[in-house]
Amino acid sequence: MTSPPIGRIASFKGFLAVLSLLLAVTVWVVGLMDSLSRPSVAPALSLQQQEMALLAGPALPEPVRPLLVGADPAQVLLESLQEIPLDRLDDRQRLLLASLETDAEQQRRLLAAPLGGAGLNPLQRALAEDSDRTSLSAAERRLLEVAPADPLLRQVSCLALGGTAQECEQPAVARSTARRLLLAELLPLLALLLGVGLLLRHLWMLWRGDLPRWPRLQGLPLSLIDMVLLVAGGFVVLGEVLLPLVVSPLTSWITRDLRGPLSQAAAVLVGYSALALPPLLIIKQQLGGLDRREAPEGGWLQWRLQPVGQGLLQGGRAWLMVMPPVAFTGWLMGRLLGDQGGSNPLLELVLRSRDGWALALLATTAVLLAPLFEEMVFRGVLLPVLGRSIGRGWSVFLSALIFAVAHLSIGELPPLLVLGLGLGLLRLSSGRLFPCVVMHAFWNGATFLNLILLA
Template sequence: MNASPTPQPRPSAGWTAGLALLSLVLSGLLWLNGLVDSLQRPSVGNALELRQLELTALAAPALPANLRPLLAGDQPLQGLQKELLQQVNDAPLPPAPEQQLQLALLQGQTGQQQAGRQRLQDLQQQVPPEQRPLLAALLAPPANRPPGPAEELWAGWHPSPLTRALACQALGGSVDACSDRPAQRAAVLRLLGTGVVPVLLLLLGIGLLLRELWLRWRGKAQARAPLQGPPLTLAEATLLIAGGFVVVGELLVPLLLAPLLQGGLGPLAAQPALQQGVLVLGLYLGLMAVPLALLWGQLRSHGPRPLGGWLQWHWRPLGGTLRRALVQVLMVLPLVALTGWLQERLVGDPGGSNPLLELVLTSANPLALLCFAVTALVLAPLFEETLFRGVLLPVLAQRWGGLWAVLISALVFSVAHLSIGELPPLFVLGLGLGWLRLQSGRLGASVLMHSLWNGLTFANLLLLAG
């Protein structure tokens, strides 16, 4: 019997390899440039720290006396003043007027009246005329000051409850009369959500992580599920991610789509936050379109899909899939926190946060927040997991094994976010997502884990924003 003929490569295989190599070079240059540029973007970490300290100072008077030192420290206002002074002195651009006003009021309360007065005088020269009556009242001699900051003095300002209380006290009001009790009680709940709940989740995660290590040491860990992926070559997977996602999705789509979207969103110019939210949502949908269309075309050429699909979604039973995702989120949480802590201690904060974090933190428009939530909690997990854990990880695992597949896919995932400052924590998160995909054999579990992780971040930003 004649030997079976050697399978011949498809005629397009050479072109695919060439395009994949060219796309890889271009995407490498684009990613390198994006990582370097991220060093010029401000870090949202400073804003988060400031919001946390302000929230603590606002909540402190409403905390039970026996819990106040534990939850708010001994001198929350002094901690806020120290952070404000550091950020004001280190900021390359003048901080927001309210931050400078807060610092001046705090300096006046802590025996630094001259420094606080000088800061108020400097601020008076910087702000527009409609904001100056409040500053004039604070600079007036005590006998000429109004008994409290009337509403007309706040024209042009959008002060937080803490800023209102500090200004009221500076104008001679008592602590009790100037306190906003409902705002303080709400701040206590928010403080529990941003300070206590994360600690409890960290402790639970450490416990689950130790339990998993113990089970593996005893040889009782759950067996790894069979891994199935699309029948793509490494060149096809490279072309999909480097060409479709990076070159077309991240470079060409924004250049072509952004002007069209901005022109169509002209009627929303009076609501800039909503305009930005719709723009972010539209651009992300455009980013997804080309890679997903390319993936559909690649899989279509391989004939009918197998039972269960090419990407091994396996959502059902949904309860079991969700439980796997939740447990993995909790186990990864302490590892990501440790990575971030070590990075801060060793190299500091290099900046370059995801701009979406700042948008969520500063936006007060519910529809804009809905657009950001859909992008972060639905679209990003579905799209990114499809590429990195649905396609890249199985393709790599077929060639180099599961461990290398998890490591490489996590590295590509972290670099793709184009942030030097967030790269180490995102790499650890990518390891957790890849490990869950490898162990469970369920892409749906990785999507849910990614969504839960983004949801925790989103909820923390909303609590800090108030």
């Protein structure tokens, strides 16, 4: 006797789910292992911050200068550059290190190799030709009146060639850099302090029993097999592996006439859109098979946009409250295991980009598309379905773990797990998906803004 059509369909779905799960686990394991060889953005951020400290020092008020830039920012930057192997120093870093270096022999060694002179200003070329100088020539003093492209190299090469602090200072640059450094340092600190206060208040109210009861979790009538097909099949196999191969020629055609940073940003936008398309189509198909008359108030995904103000407040407050535990987790992992690398390549693109249109495209991807898509998958569909099968607590943990693993970075996995837990708890406590998107957008937006300030 042949199986009924429904039985054959169920068997086929089960086979696809098992195959997708095996392929997804393979992709995730390989991706996580590869992340160990990917560079971390942390060293680049640290160097950027130290360079800003050296430039901003003269413009900072005396009382706060030691707190923001330390006692000797030049020495801190020198020591950081000395830790980089010589064969990994680019021309700029080599000139920077040579200008800060006090050991004459080491300075000559740094300047012995040919430099790419096309990118050097006259002061830097003079340093490369003759570093044993005690004063600036009249011609070089006149050159100082024209600001070159790299203010920090101008300053340190001027001092290295014998210029005085007054000759080499750049008041306008120092003031501008000081403002950016203050924002980059103080905004995260203020957010952390506010987050600690809100978190302590929340825990106090929880202990007193003053928090409102959580609304009933509205789970979609889908199976765990449907979730495997969505996450493993749609998100990983189709979105991360197969569709990028198809879209790659289209991406090359779209970006063929664009400049470097803009081309990379456009490729990121197109690539992320391609990644999101298969899971979104699967969600559309899965929701289309449900009886709309049985949908709860607010729809199956529980977007519940109204009231908008309350949703924004819930998302913003949750973002502040999750910052302290995420920051502590990242700090603890760094202390225990060191820098594991594997940073999201998008962070490096933002840090290095100087193109406004490129930054706009990267911001669209990170602050708009990523929160919308990821929250729809992980907190809109996956968490409620898991909640029906394994309970609220385990659904929050498992959805957060899958969310963290899907980013394919061992170094960032623990902080992302904590962030995912916060997003899951917000989904349960608010009964809405909209605040989760807001919280996620705040998180990505704050990271993006901090990179822009340090760039």
